[in-house]
Amino acid sequence: MFETEQFDGVVPEDTNDDHISTINKSSLQQYKISLQSSSNIASHILLNDAWCKHSEVFNDKSVDHITNSINFLLQNRKNDKVQLWKSSPSSFQNAEAIFEKSLPSCPNCIPNSECSGLDTFLSNSCKCNLGLKSDNRHTEKTQFVKTLNYNDNSNEGKSSDEQRSGLFKPRFGKTRPKGLNTAKAQPNTAQDIDMNKMEEEYKEEKSRVAKISFKTAKEAFLASNPAARRTLGATRKAQNKFVSPMIGAQEKQEAPETFTTGDERLKHIDPKMIELIESEIIDKGTPIMWDDIAGLQLAKSVIQEAVVWPLLRPDIFTGLRRPPKGILLFGPPGTGKTLIGKCVAAQCHATFFSISASSLTSKWIGDGEKMVRALFAVATCHQPAVIFIDEIDSLLSARSDSEHEATRRIKTEFLVQFDGAATGEEDRLLIIGATNRPQELDEAARRRLVKRLYIPLPEADARKQIISNLLRNETNDLTEQQIEHIAQLTEGYSGADMRSLCSEAAMGPVRSVPLSQIVSIQRDKVRPVCAQDFINALQRVRPSVSQDDLGQYVKWNQTYGQGF
Numbered sequence: 303m304f305e306t307e308q309f310d311g312v313v314p315e316d317t318n319d320d321h322i323s324t325i326n327k328s329s330l331q332q333y334k335i336s337l338q339s340s341s342n343i344a345s346h347i348l349l350n351d352a353w354c355k356h357s358e359v360f361n362d363k364s365v366d367h368i369t370n371s372i373n374f375l376l377q378n379r380k381n382d383k384v385q386l387w388k389s390s391p392s393s394f395q396n397a398e399a400i401f402e403k404s405l406p407s408c409p410n411c412i413p414n415s416e417c418s419g420l421d422t423f424l425s426n427s428c429k430c431n432l433g434l435k436s437d438n439r440h441t442e443k444t445q446f447v448k449t450l451n452y453n454d455n456s457n458e459g460k461s462s463d464e465q466r467s468g469l470f471k472p473r474f475g476k477t478r479p480k481g482l483n484t485a486k487a488q489p490n491t492a493q494d495i496d497m498n499k500m501e502e503e504y505k506e507e508k509s510r511v512a513k514i515s516f517k518t519a520k521e522a523f524l525a526s527n528p529a530a531r532r533t534l535g536a537t538r539k540a541q542n543k544f545v546s547p548m549i550g551a552q553e554k555q556e557a558p559e560t561f562t563t564g565d566e567r568l569k570h571i572d573p574k575m576i577e578l579i580e581s582e583i584i585d586k587g588t589p590i591m592w593d594d595i596a597g598l599q600l601a602k603s604v605i606q607e608a609v610v611w612p613l614l615r616p617d618i619f620t621g622l623r624r625p626p627k628g629i630l631l632f633g634p635p636g637t638g639k640t641l642i643g644k645c646v647a648a649q650c651h652a653t654f655f656s657i658s659a660s661s662l663t664s665k666w667i668g669d670g671e672k673m674v675r676a677l678f679a680v681a682t683c684h685q686p687a688v689i690f691i692d693e694i695d696s697l698l699s700a701r702s703d704s705e706h707e708a709t710r711r712i713k714t715e716f717l718v719q720f721d722g723a724a725t726g727e728e729d730r731l732l733i734i735g736a737t738n739r740p741q742e743l744d745e746a747a748r749r750r751l752v753k754r755l756y757i758p759l760p761e762a763d764a765r766k767q768i769i770s771n772l773l774r775n776e777t778n779d780l781t782e783q784q785i786e787h788i789a790q791l792t793e794g795y796s797g798a799d800m801r802s803l804c805s806e807a808a809m810g811p812v813r814s815v816p817l818s819q820i821v822s823i824q825r826d827k828v829r830p831v832c833a834q835d836f837i838n839a840l841q842r843v844r845p846s847v848s849q850d851d852l853g854q855y856v857k858w859n860q861t862y863g864q865g866f
């Protein structure tokens with residue numbers, strides 16, 4: 303039907319198309335266009351799927367025509383553009399989903415409540431090329447090609463049908479149209495097909511595919527979780543330790559054994575508690591640098607001098623220079639107290655234990671004091687270590703007659719551990735407490751947290767730095783002056799409020815994208831964040847700290863704090 307010599311990338315028209323119905327014609331036309339571009343493997347798959355699901359719209363003639371077109375392309379694979387067609391894409395599953403995926407670049411094909419995208423395509427209400435012509439589909443296309451299954455093209459000793467296995471055969475489902483002859487298409491000039499080259503490429507591809515071999519769910523699980531080999535299907539005794547089948551759970555369970563077993567200081571501590579602390583309380587987040595904390599110059603320099611240097615050089619900071627065991631960071635919420643704690647840990651190369659008082663008192667009800675003991679013991683083993691206690695006021699609130707016995711015991715245990723910890727010259731353990739309600743702190747605890755630093759709301763300069771830091775990873779066209787202006791407008795905002803403001807502003811460009819393009823638009827086509835986005839965001843994000851609260855912090859700072 304097609305002359306190989308004439309091939310110029312355009313699939314010749316079938317002259318006998320006359321009897322094809324309008325719907326078929328339009329579908330076929332769509333398909334031909336995509337074949338001409340030779341870049342639309344998805345259309346191939348789609349047609350396959352369409353045949354299976356919507357066979358009524360295709361007659362034998364149209365299917366033959368498509369089959370011939372594809373085989374023509376297969377045979378003319380000398381042309382670079384046709385390389386993609388050398389294998390059978392019939393292994394694709396869920397072609398409809400692939401089709402739907404290609405829709406966003408074509409607004410007409412977007413599925414609606416009445417019609418799926420494939421239905422729209424078949425009813426010819428859209429003239430798009432399945433949305434796969436543009437350059438950015440290259441990766442998708444390559445991905446398709448990678449997953450193609452090659453047919454075995456070694457023809458020796460095979461039937462004539464098998465010999466055509468290198469040819470495209472539609473994957474017909476149960477609904478295949480009656481009387482359809484898919485093996486009709488024959489190579490026109492067999493010598494045009496360079497079988498040797500094809501075989502080489504096939505072998506190469508086969509070995510590549512073999513490397514990415516299919517794995518069953520069980521195999522995949524065992525590969526990612528080797529410890530499970532022992533338990534899955536193995537005989538287990540009643541006294542055996544429970545091994546969770548969850549991925550990664552074994553590592554979590556077994557990690558403490560490798561780290562802490564045999565340490566004298568932990569011999570009286572419940573191994574379950576040690577596990578809990580090592581798996582849940584040690585914070586392994588990204589290290590925080592001093593520059594990540596905007597403003598707070600005074601607090602930062604006091605902490606450096608009183609905490610960081612002594613932890614780094616315990617040999618110099620002895621006797622009167624000995625650092626405090628505990629510091630208290632107090633101030634309005636969202637001002638960077640936790641950030642400072644993490645930064646101290648990162649700068650001292652210390653292990654960071656982050657625990658919230660409420661988790662001590664609620665999570666391990668009845669075991670709270672044991673937990674406190676375990677926390678200090680494990681931290682001692684991990685020296686240098688920083689124990690950061692958020693909401694320390696609820697752990698060490700002023701004692702009263704009405705309080706629960708368990709709470710009182712936890713408090714007492716904490717103070718005992720605090721006094722007993724880091725008593726040796728070489729010990730490098732620091733307790734950092736953070737609170738928004740310093741006035742509720744027990745006075746015994748207040749005395750032990752020797753350095754009490756007020757962490758106020760950020761100044762204009764700090765707010766500017768927070769905006770600049772947060773915008774660093776976003777495309778924006780804000781000038782220095784505009785950032786400064788926003789900083790002036792955000793008086794009374796905490797660091798966390800500034801973060802919310804920037805997030806809200808960053809949504810501005812996304813909101814300006816028409817709804818119909820939101821799924822398909824390329825990232826670099828979204829406009830940069832601009833000053834107007836911040837002005838709009840200011841209407842939605844208000845400061846979270848009241849002036850009354852601020853007055854209380856200032857007063858407490860003057861009485862008990864460092865006074866700056």
Ligand SMILES: Nc1ncnc2c1ncn2[C@@H]1O[C@H](COP(=O)(O)OP(=O)(O)OP(=O)(O)O)[C@@H](O)[C@H]1O
Nearest residue numbers: 594595596635636637638639640641768797798801
């Ligand atoms: N000074 C600051 N510099 C940079 N970012 C800040 C600053 N203060 C707050 N932030 C931002 O606010 C977020 C919350 O800060 P953080 O958790 O340290 O506050 P906090 O004082 O511990 O709050 P809370 O008292 O509610 O626990 C941080 O993740 C950070 O993005």
